Amino acid sequence: MTTLLVIAKEPRPGRVKTRLTPPFTPRQAASLAEAALTDTLHTVAATPAARRVLVLDGTPGPWLPPGFDVVPQCAGGLDERLADAFARCAGPALLIGMDTPQVTPDLLTVDFAGCDAYFGPAEDGGFWALGLAEPDPALLRGVPMSTPVTGAVQRERLVAAGLRVCDLPRLRDVDTAADAEAVAAAAPHGRFAVRLARLRAVTGR
Numbered sequence: 001m002t003t004l005l006v007i008a009k010e011p012r013p014g015r016v017k018t019r020l021t022p023p024f025t026p027r028q029a030a031s032l033a034e035a036a037l038t039d040t041l042h043t044v045a046a047t048p049a050a051r052r053v054l055v056l057d058g059t060p061g062p063w064l065p066p067g068f069d070v071v072p073q074c075a076g077g078l079d080e081r082l083a084d085a086f087a088r089c090a091g092p093a094l095l096i097g098m099d100t101p102q103v104t105p106d107l108l109t110v111d112f113a114g115c116d117a118y119f120g121p122a123e124d125g126g127f128w129a130l131g132l133a134e135p136d137p138a139l140l141r142g143v144p145m146s147t148p149v150t151g152a153v154q155r156e157r158l159v160a161a162g163l164r165v166c167d168l169p170r171l172r173d174v175d176t177a178a179d180a181e182a183v184a185a186a187a188p189h190g191r192f193a194v195r196l197a198r199l200r201a202v203t204g205r
Contacts, residue, residue, distance in 0.1 A: 001050035002110060002131070005085050005095040007073065008037050010058020019175050028199050035195035036174055038063045039101035039187070047105040055085045055095075078145040082130070083137035094118060094131035099173040102187035103128070107168060117158045119151075120168035127151040128171045136161075 009016050011034035013026040020029040044052055045065045054064065057073045064070070074084040085095055092112050096103065100122075110118050112133040120129030125148035132139065139161060143154050158165050174183050174192075184193035 001048065001092075002112070003051045003053060003089050003091065003093040004044050004047060004049040004108060005053045005055055005089070005093055006040060006044055006068075006098065007055040007082065007085055007095060008040075008057070008098040009033075010056065010061065011037055011063070012058065015058075017174070020177055020180065023177050024199065031199070032174070032180060032192065032195055033098070034061075034063055035190075035192040036101040037098040039190045039192050040096065040098050040103060041065055041068070043103050043105055044068075044096075044108065047108040050091065053085075053088070055081070079140050079143050083140040086132060086135035086140065087137045089135045091135075092131070092133045093135050094129060096120075096129045097173075099175070100128045100171045100183070101174070101190055101192040102171065102183050110166075114164070115166040116163035117165045118168055119155050119158065119165050121151045121155075121170045123170060123172045124175065125149060125151055126173065127154055128173060129168055130154065 011030045013030040016033040017029040020032060042065055045067055052068045054068045054070045055073055056070055060070050073081045086093055094108060094110055110131050116133045118129060118131030120127055122128045139157055143157060144150060172179055172182055174180050180196055184196045187193055
């Protein structure tokens with residue numbers, strides 16, 4: 001069975017979702033980040049897995065459900081931190097971030113019988129999920145992160161290594177206020193959508 005990894009930042013004002021500011025305040029942006037992270041973690045908790053791991057920059061809070069091992073992120077760029085997360089796994093692993101609260105257990109239930117890697121592209125050119133039947137940190141190190149070609153480069157790295165790649169659906173990350181609206185519409189009953197609606201009511205936006 002697969003290990004599920006979530007890489008995330010503690011949702012503290014000024015440290016997360018800074019591109020939501022404006023129109024939201026840093027505290028409101030952190031509140032949205034917390035809702036997104038909570039939705040993501042509860043989805044992972046509801047997905048069959050050999051192990052569930054939160055790879056965290058920061059300190060766990062009341063938003064963390066039971067059943068997770070918490071490990072700190074290593075130093076370095078995002079490629080190094082993702083590589084280190086996979087290096088901690090002895091068997092098949094699927095890694096996601098905290099930016100896609102619309103994710104479902106069905107999307108995270110992967111079967112490596114027919115492929116060596118799973119790749120979930122994001123609409124902004126990155127990726128929201130990466131799964132490896134045999135975790136190899138070298139497949140991530142050196143991939144340029146947070147660029148419009150990050151996903152394409154990462155997927156090509158998998159193909160160049162001779163891996164059979166299965167593609168997951170394209171999802172939208174929450175980076176901007178427009179992203180937040182679109183993601184909330186895609187998952188209207190989640191904590192993220194409810195939190196966004198409350199903030200809209202408070203701010204009149």
